[in-house]
Amino acid sequence: MGIEKNRLRHPLKTARGLGSAKDGTGHFIVQRVTAIALVFLSLYVVGLLLSLVGADYAAVRGRVGHPLNATLLVAFLMAAFWHAKLGLQVIIEDYVHTPWAAATLHLANIFVCFVAATASVLAVVRIALGA
Numbered sequence: 001m002g003i004e005k006n007r008l009r010h011p012l013k014t015a016r017g018l019g020s021a022k023d024g025t026g027h028f029i030v031q032r033v034t035a036i037a038l039v040f041l042s043l044y045v046v047g048l049l050l051s052l053v054g055a056d057y058a059a060v061r062g063r064v065g066h067p068l069n070a071t072l073l074v075a076f077l078m079a080a081f082w083h084a085k086l087g088l089q090v091i092i093e094d095y096v097h098t099p100w101a102a103a104t105l106h107l108a109n110i111f112v113c114f115v116a117a118t119a120s121v122l123a124v125v126r127i128a129l130g131a
């Protein structure tokens with residue numbers, strides 16, 4: 001009787017507790033959107049850096065402090081760190097199989113990406129505001 005009872009279970013009931021089926025598509029889309037944004041923003045940042053080769057400190061501060069440049073640099077930094085966080089999250093989920101190690105690495109990933117992004121954005125904002 002026990003065998004027949006298991007055969008009548010719905011496949012969803014059998015899969016419960018084996019992982020989330022709610023967030024994968026959103027994660028995939030956000031990672032692709034940040035990748036596409038980084039293509040264009042990276043071209044802009046490389047162009048900006050090449051235009052600053054040989055410039056003095058005041059010229060660099062003036063160029064980075066311009067509102068358009070500061071806005072695009074902040075967008076680049078946010079997209080880059082968000083994309084890095086998502087990519088490292090996938091790597092941890094795929095290759096780390098010990099639960100405590102995975103949890104520790106996930107927390108470290110979030111913490112390091114958040115701190116680095118915050119410090120980078122604050123540096124650009126500080127230059128843009130003239131501090």
